[in-house]
Amino acid sequence: SHSGKEAPPTPSPGFMTPGGPTPASPPRAAATPAAPNSSSRNPIFPIPIRNLDDGVKTRLRVRAATNGRSMEEEARVILREAVEREGSEKGLGTRLHELFRPFGGVELEIPPREPMREPPRFR
Numbered sequence: 001s002h003s004g005k006e007a008p009p010t011p012s013p014g015f016m017t018p019g020g021p022t023p024a025s026p027p028r029a030a031a032t033p034a035a036p037n038s039s040s041r042n043p044i045f046p047i048p049i050r051n052l053d054d055g056v057k058t059r060l061r062v063r064a065a066t067n068g069r070s071m072e073e074e075a076r077v078i079l080r081e082a083v084e085r086e087g088s089e090k091g092l093g094t095r096l097h098e099l100f101r102p103f104g105g106v107e108l109e110i111p112p113r114e115p116m117r118e119p120p121r122f123r
Contacts, residue, residue, distance in 0.1 A: 049075075
């Protein structure tokens with residue numbers, strides 16, 4: 001007989017709950033291969049995103065549709081671009097060098113070394 005109540009969904013194996021891994025979770029394999037369309041060769045680890053504002057979800061859905069992707073793929077693209085951009089910050093010297101590289105460099109003549117002078121004597 002059916003009591004009218006549905007059983008809560010069982011988390012997938014290895015899913016982290018507030019109290020740790022689910023008790024019925026079997027041991028994880030050494031590495032789960034990445035999805036075939038994924039450019040990563042790292043194992044798959046779920047990243048649940050909770051408490052996402054409805055407005056953010058709506059904008060993600062619209063952006064995904066505009067780009068012809070699923071919401072999940074769009075979120076992956078956004079995260080990948082954010083992390084890659086973060087790691088590509090260049091210093092001021094590097095940016096100046098790249099800015100003026102098309103104009104050529106300047107070769108400065110290095111003066112020959114001379115013996116050190118005597119330090120001044122103060123009285």
